[in-house]
Amino acid sequence: NAGVTQTPKFQVLKTGQSMTLQCAQDMNHEYMSWYRQDPGMGLRLIHYSVGAGITDQGEVPNGYNVSRSTTEDFPLRLLSAAPSQTSVYFCASSLVPSPPSETQYFGPGTRLLVL
């Protein structure tokens, strides 16, 4: 199994550009989520999904869209990039979210720089 994969590894955007961060898992996990990690802030939940066709907002959803058309894929879309979205983005998955919550498997991350 490849586990959780993320592409690209690094991206530079200009303010106002849009892009999609890709996340895929091959473990047949129902639960997938996106986090952003900023210095001193830990990980903050952006969006999550408990299964195909179901998504919900996390702590910091503004400026991001998600969809879950298949169990395997959970792309994160930046609609109009802003410098405040410069961050490291992690995708994670688990068999089920709760209860009790299962181990989360993380991807390697995408470093995004918005100029």
Added chain:
Amino acid sequence: SQQGEEDPQALSIQEGENATMNCSYKTSINNLQWYRQNSGRGLVHLILIRSNEREKHSGRLRVTLDTSKKSSSLLITASRAADTASYFCAYLQGGSEKLVFGKGTKLTVNP
């Protein structure tokens, strides 16, 4: 914000010493997890303790949970240079499907 808080934010010790990190949270939980992150990498699951457990061991790791104080601690015994990393606690907000992470403790183990 419902983010948990780790304490201390940074910890520097010598190889062979024990390292203790604490996590405080704000909501009721079903269980609490600890993760490790090496610099520039994704997070890796270390251990999960359920809300009806008070202490759990895994190798050199010992986790305690005090639900009355809404706190947990992670003890790494006989630390090694390879333990140098950031450590995060994570928990589900009570009654929700949102997994929340603390801000992390950066541990440096000096050889």
